[in-house]
Structure formats: structure tokens, C-alpha cells
Amino acid sequence: MPRLASSALTRALLACATLALPFAALAQSPAGISKDVVKIGVLTDMSGQFSHEAGEGSVTAVKMAVEDFGGKVLGKPIEVIVADHQNKTEVAVAKAKEWFDVDNVDMIANLINSAVAIGVANVAKEKNGIAIVNGSGSSRLTNDACTPNSIHYAYDTYALAVGTGNALIKEGKKRWFFLTADYAFGHALEADTAAVVKAGGGQVAGSVRYPINTLDHGSFMLQAQGSGADAVAVAGSGTVFINAVKAAHDFGLTNSGKQTLAGLLVWITDVHSMGLDTAQGLVLTNAFYWDRDEETRAFSKKFEAKMGRKPHMGDAGDYSSTMHYLKAVQAAGTDEAQAVMAKMREIKVSDFFAKNGVIRPDGRFVHDMYVYQVKKPSESKYPWDYYKLVQVIPGDQAFRPLSESKCPLVKS
CATH class of the missing domain: 3.40.50.2300 (Response regulator)
Structure with a gap:
């Protein structure tokens, strides 16, 4: 009797374990928002020679997109943090690693300065985060230096x-x-x-x-x-x-x-x-001129009210790409990088910045110039x-x- 009871108990435990496997897999799946917040880091030149082409303008554009999206995605808050990379690749790479590893940043935006952008794109690949480049122009970002975790949005050389x-x-x-x-x-x-x-x-x-x-x-x-x-x-x-x-x-x-x-x-x-x-x-x-049509003028009026100047293509690209990223998170049901990247490639962009724009496998966002x-x-x-x-x-x-x-x- 004791052996039979033990055998029955073993079979019962195995059956429970088998039933639990799908639930365990589900618990480990990428569904949902990690750490209950979607965090965007704007890594840019806040004080150097490129600060007028990025800096406060890029931060303002990203925050405008978050605000216009509603401040939440999938019921979770969206947070924006900012850092100055000082146009030093080693500073940018160290900050990107800290953001992905410690601060649970999901996406890094702007990245003016091409050496900085290439370095951070590689960190995004290593850490399975996302890097969206608007400030930098080197076409290497979607050529020999492409990654599955980065997008080159506004323009390139x-x-x-x-x-x-x-x-x-x-x-x-x-x-x-x-x-x-x-x-x-x-x-x-x-x-x-x-x-x-x-x-x-x-x-x-x-x-x-x-x-x-x-x-x-x-x-x-x-x-x-x-x-x-x-x-x-x-x-x-x-x-x-x-x-x-x-x-x-x-x-x-x-x-x-x-x-x-x-x-x-x-x-x-x-x-x-x-x-x-x-x-x-x-x-x-x-890629963008504020006075091109009614849509560009409407966006530019809102931006100028906050910044005191008209937006340029980097500002417009930072807004448009952030909005596209958040729509992809919503559609994917998660902030897991590869799921979001897949949705960003799948969904076309039609807004004031671009009409029927698409993201190619190399990470190049294709739109009219x-x-x-x-x-x-x-x-x-x-x-x-x-x-x-x-x-x-x-x-x-x-x-x-x-x-x-x-x-x-x-x-x-």
C-alpha cells in the first residue's frame, strides 16, 4: 500500500507539472510592460556645437509625442529621461549601458553625432533595447553598421x-x-x-x-x-x-x-x-519644412509655442518616430524590443512628417525627401x-x- 500510494502521488505530481508548463511558458513570454513603465531615454547634445540641432528641441519633441499619445500605453505610464552625451562616444556608450541595464530604458532617442549613434546602436543590439536615430546622418547606420535593434529615421548622408x-x-x-x-x-x-x-x-x-x-x-x-x-x-x-x-x-x-x-x-x-x-x-x-502644408504648420505651431522657434527635420523626426514607437508597443502588447521592432516594420507611418513611410529590414525609414x-x-x-x-x-x-x-x- 505505501508503494502504491507513493506511485499514485508521483503520477499526480507529474500530471500537475505537465499542466503547469504552458502557464510557466506564458509567465516567461514577453507579453506586457516590463517593470510597469515604458521608459524613453533622450541621449543628445545638450550643450555642445550640435545642441541647436538637437538638445532641448529633441527633448521637447519626444515629450510632445508622449503627451499627445496620452501619457500611457497599455495602461502603463510613459517616462522620459534625458542625458547629455557631450559628443563623446565613450560617454554615450556608458550611459546607454547604464540605461538598459540599471534604469530599464526601453528606447533611446535622437542620438545626434554619428559616432555616438553607431556606438549606441551596437549597445541596443547587445542589450536587446531599441535605438531610434534622428540627429545623426551617417548612412553606415543602415549599411555595414546596421543592427536588428536600431532605426535610422529622418535622413541620412x-x-x-x-x-x-x-x-x-x-x-x-x-x-x-x-x-x-x-x-x-x-x-x-x-x-x-x-x-x-x-x-x-x-x-x-x-x-x-x-x-x-x-x-x-x-x-x-x-x-x-x-x-x-x-x-x-x-x-x-x-x-x-x-x-x-x-x-x-x-x-x-x-x-x-x-x-x-x-x-x-x-x-x-x-x-x-x-x-x-x-x-x-x-x-x-x-526631410521636413515647417511651411510645407497645413499638417506641418499645425505641428510647428505647437512646437514653437513650447520652444520659441520653428522645428527642423530632427525635431519632427523625433516626434514622429516616438509616436510610431508607442503605436508599435500598443499593437505588440509588450515593450519587448524584437516584438516592437516587428510592429514598427509592419505598420506604415502616415502623419505630418511622412506619408506611407516604411521601415526596411536594414532599419532605414523610407520616405520622400x-x-x-x-x-x-x-x-x-x-x-x-x-x-x-x-x-x-x-x-x-x-x-x-x-x-x-x-x-x-x-x-x-
């Missing part, structure tokens, strides 16, 4: 090169000289634009790389003027780009009638800072009326085709 490069080549600007900021973004922008120029039958007359924190562009401008180039392209961003354009204006390069100055990355805040007298005539490519020319002072009719449209570039033509991609996620 390939799209900037295709837009501005082709527009000027069509105008007969065949000889190019590059003034290139000596860091990852500048190098990528020069390489992508040079490829477009050569493909269009043009040639590179020369190039010079300037230190990222340089204040004196005099010697560089003399080289550009002496190159005989039709187009002088500034491959840089931030205050150093503004200084370069001012130097070009002071040296008479933009008034000679012989050379065209191309801003390969121009933020509307740059134009505002320089003024139309200096910036007029610049040809540029952009726009070529603009900065207006003359006499053409501007009201505050921030700075751009006139030259060309719309359909999304499938604006970004590097997958057939040319070195992203392992595409080849697999």
Missing part, C-alpha cells in the same frame, strides 16, 4: 547626397570641391556625395578636411577658391558649418557668380542664425519663410537601394 548632388549636377555644376568636417558624419557625407557626382559625369577637383572645432576657415576657403570648382560643398554640421558658410560669404565665394556653395546638411536653425543675407542661394536637401533653395531676403514674406521648393525626391529614389546594401540583415 546618402539621401542628402542624392538630392543636392543631382540637383546641382543638372545645373551644370560638374567640378566639386569638398570642405569636410573631420569626423564620421563628414567623411560619410563626402563619400556619398562624391559617388553621386561621379555617377552624374562630374569630378572631384579636390577636398580638405577641417577639425570639428575649428574657428578659422580662411585657408580652407582659399583652397576652395583656387580649385576652379563649380560647386563648393560643405560636408559638416553644427556651429562649424555656420562658421564655414560665413567665411565663404566673407571671402566673396558666394558672390563671385563662378562658384555655388552647397550645404550638404543644413538645418533651418542654421539659416535663422546666419540670416538670409549670408545663407541666400544655398541648395540643400531636407525635398530639395530646397534658401530664399533671397526680398523673397521672404514672413518670419521663418526661408525655403523655396526645387524638387521632391520619392522615397524609393532617395535612399540607398537594398541591392547595394552591405547590411547583413538584408543579405540574410
Whole structure:
């Protein structure tokens, strides 16, 4: 009897254990919100030379999206935290690891500075978090440096090169000289634009790389003027780009009638800072202009009420991508990274920023891009009326085709 009772008890326990297995698996599944909060970290330049292209503007845009979403997702609160990466990759990587490991951050936003963005994208892959890049431009982020946990949203160097490069080549600007900021973004922008120029039958007359924190562009401008180039392209961003354009204006390069100055990355805040007298005539490519249509004007009015200025494509991208992320969390029923990434690729984006935009397997968000020319002072009719449209570039033509991609996620 004792043996029979023991055997019966064993069978009963095994049956209970078998029944419990599905429930145990369910308990370990990614459903639901981890730690009962969806946490977004805005990692950006709050005080350095890119702070006007990101900084408080990116924080404001992300917080606006959270507020407009309702402040909760799946019944759980959404929290936004902020850190300054100081344009130091090691600082950004350390902060990203701390956020994912200790602070339970689900998604890191903005990431201006391409070296920073590439470093943090790799941390997101390692920690199974999500990184959404709006501030940085290097096309490597969706090429050889792509990850299954990162999205490149607003623009990239390939799209900037295709837009501005082709527009000027069509105008007969065949000889190019590059003034290139000596860091990852500048190098990528020069390489992508040079490829477009050569493909269009043009040639590179020369190039010079300037230190990222340089204040004196005099010697560089003399080289550009002496190159005989039709187009002088500034491959840089931030205050150093503004200084370069001012130097070009002071040296008479933009008034000679012989050379065209191309801003390969121009933020509307740059134009505002320089003024139309200096910036007029610049040809540029952009993902967003506040005065494009009624939807862009409506968003821009709300943003300006908080920031005191019009938004640029980074601000608009931070808002749009954060909203898309939260919609994906809602649809996935979880904040688990791969489930959310799958939904972000599945759901199209149709808002003030993009119509029928899609996220490809390489993490590239594909949408229309726009070529603009900065207006003359006499053409501007009201505050921030700075751009006139030259060309719309359909999304499938604006970004590097997958057939040319070195992203392992595409080849697999």
C-alpha cells in the first residue's frame, strides 16, 4: 500500500507539472510592460556645437509625442529621461549601458553625432533595447553598421547626397570641391556625395578636411577658391558649418557668380542664425519644412509655442518616430524590443512628417525627401519663410537601394 500510494502521488505530481508548463511558458513570454513603465531615454547634445540641432528641441519633441499619445500605453505610464552625451562616444556608450541595464530604458532617442549613434546602436543590439536615430546622418547606420535593434529615421548622408548632388549636377555644376568636417558624419557625407557626382559625369577637383572645432576657415576657403570648382560643398554640421558658410560669404565665394556653395546638411536653425543675407542661394536637401502644408504648420505651431522657434527635420523626426514607437508597443502588447521592432516594420507611418513611410529590414525609414533653395531676403514674406521648393525626391529614389546594401540583415 505505501508503494502504491507513493506511485499514485508521483503520477499526480507529474500530471500537475505537465499542466503547469504552458502557464510557466506564458509567465516567461514577453507579453506586457516590463517593470510597469515604458521608459524613453533622450541621449543628445545638450550643450555642445550640435545642441541647436538637437538638445532641448529633441527633448521637447519626444515629450510632445508622449503627451499627445496620452501619457500611457497599455495602461502603463510613459517616462522620459534625458542625458547629455557631450559628443563623446565613450560617454554615450556608458550611459546607454547604464540605461538598459540599471534604469530599464526601453528606447533611446535622437542620438545626434554619428559616432555616438553607431556606438549606441551596437549597445541596443547587445542589450536587446531599441535605438531610434534622428540627429545623426551617417548612412553606415543602415549599411555595414546596421543592427536588428536600431532605426535610422529622418535622413541620412546618402539621401542628402542624392538630392543636392543631382540637383546641382543638372545645373551644370560638374567640378566639386569638398570642405569636410573631420569626423564620421563628414567623411560619410563626402563619400556619398562624391559617388553621386561621379555617377552624374562630374569630378572631384579636390577636398580638405577641417577639425570639428575649428574657428578659422580662411585657408580652407582659399583652397576652395583656387580649385576652379563649380560647386563648393560643405560636408559638416553644427556651429562649424555656420562658421564655414560665413567665411565663404566673407571671402566673396558666394558672390563671385563662378562658384555655388552647397550645404550638404543644413538645418533651418542654421539659416535663422546666419540670416538670409549670408545663407541666400544655398541648395540643400531636407526631410521636413515647417511651411510645407497645413499638417506641418499645425505641428510647428505647437512646437514653437513650447520652444520659441520653428522645428527642423530632427525635431519632427523625433516626434514622429516616438509616436510610431508607442503605436508599435500598443499593437505588440509588450515593450519587448524584437516584438516592437516587428510592429514598427509592419505598420506604415502616415502623419505630418511622412506619408506611407516604411521601415526596411536594414532599419532605414523610407520616405520622400525635398530639395530646397534658401530664399533671397526680398523673397521672404514672413518670419521663418526661408525655403523655396526645387524638387521632391520619392522615397524609393532617395535612399540607398537594398541591392547595394552591405547590411547583413538584408543579405540574410
